[in-house]
Amino acid sequence: MIIVGGGIGGLGAAFSLTRQGLRVRLLESAPSFGEVGAGIQLAPNCTRILDDYGLLDEAKSLGVVPDAMVMRDAVDGGELTRLDLRDLEKRYGYPYLVIHRSDLHGLLLRACERAGVELVNDARVVAYENTAAGARATLASGGTHEAGLVIAADGLHSAARGLLVDDEPVSSAYVAYRGTVPAAQPRVQGADLGEVVVYVGPKCHFVHYGLRGGELLNQVAVFESPRALAGQEDWGTPDELDQAFARTCDFVQEGLPFMWRDKWWRMFDREPLMNWVHGRIALLGDSAHPPLQYIAQGAIMAIEDGWVLGEHVARSRAADGTVDWDAALCAYQAVRPEHCRRVLTTSRAWGELWHLDGLAREQRNALLRARDTYDYAFVDWLYGPTALTADQEPPMFTPVPLSSVDLGDAAGTPAAAGTAV
């Protein structure tokens, strides 16, 4: 089979399918494999899969297993709520891990090499079509690759997605700056590298956590760009970064000079897509479900897609090794789009909650402060075992409207059970 795209999604799928005994060729447009960016958070629904792949110990050795995830108000710096990540690990059976993107990507790449995936660079796919025996991917160079199944893991700007829907990426008008700070810098002394911290503020937020066993502090600064809202082309520039965080507390503002100022990531998602399969061509990862990153599940969903597909391929394989591709794709299609729809829509809602101002900000803060640290109602639907069939998909939590928060007596109200977050 053929996989197009050697990002985290494509490599994860290539490993999953190869370990089920398939011969996989992966086509990547770039001249070499790699990932741009800094840290990535991996929740238990991903570390469970890495463990199944035999890769969790290596991932832990490359990353950091933090003790807590803390949410603070970006304006006054006060703590709003926290997750005890050691307790969370006991609940879900697998750790919450933070890791450098290039380390995760490298780990998957090495696993693919060991497993015997045929890795091809400089291979930009420009067209996909179904054939009598499967599907064909055509390269910009004119060459073609055919197989029983072609998986398009070609990211946000997927060429294959156009086979299923005529849509475009949706701009959120938000932009992300990233950066890492070496542990020796005084900046890092003020941060607890055992915590993943997110400061939520009006139209902005700021995240930090330790990487590489505490050698680095990873920082992410995200804000709404006034120039994007005004329809201007040159949006998200460093002057907008500084302006966006002008109201935030000292710790956040002091982090801004450490962001990489020569590159930034404009944040796009797409409307949820409920059909990912076109004959023997299937979408996977960001090509199917690019999210806003607020609940840190984009790469995780991509890794889950590959694991689910691998499990269904194994179940659709006859004793002679032939695979009933249509059955495997039908099972994949029956479970993944609905889960990812939930993640995409929750990510948007989560971002709105983070970026509130005025009365709504106060209501949010009251709700979060009253949340019990050990209430997992709002993550149970995400962090449990990845569903293989629709009936295994856990129920969603029920959000509590902020308007139900009585600021005169917020603590202890039933609404404050953390379910709005």
Ligand SMILES: Cc1cc2nc3c(=O)[nH]c(=O)nc-3n(C[C@H](O)[C@H](O)[C@H](O)COP(=O)(O)OP(=O)(O)OC[C@H]3O[C@@H](n4cnc5c(N)ncnc54)[C@H](O)[C@@H]3O)c2cc1C
């Ligand atoms: C600021 C930020 C923070 C994030 N934080 C998290 C987090 O904490 N946790 C998390 O799970 N997710 C996070 N995400 C989301 C995550 O990074 C993505 O969802 C994930 O990397 C998508 O992987 P992918 O392999 O599907 O796509 P991509 O990474 O886009 O990979 C696509 C690959 O396909 C190749 N390609 C594209 N077109 C072609 C073609 N025509 N022919 C051949 N090859 C092609 C590309 O070169 C690339 O290698 C974050 C995203 C952002 C922007």
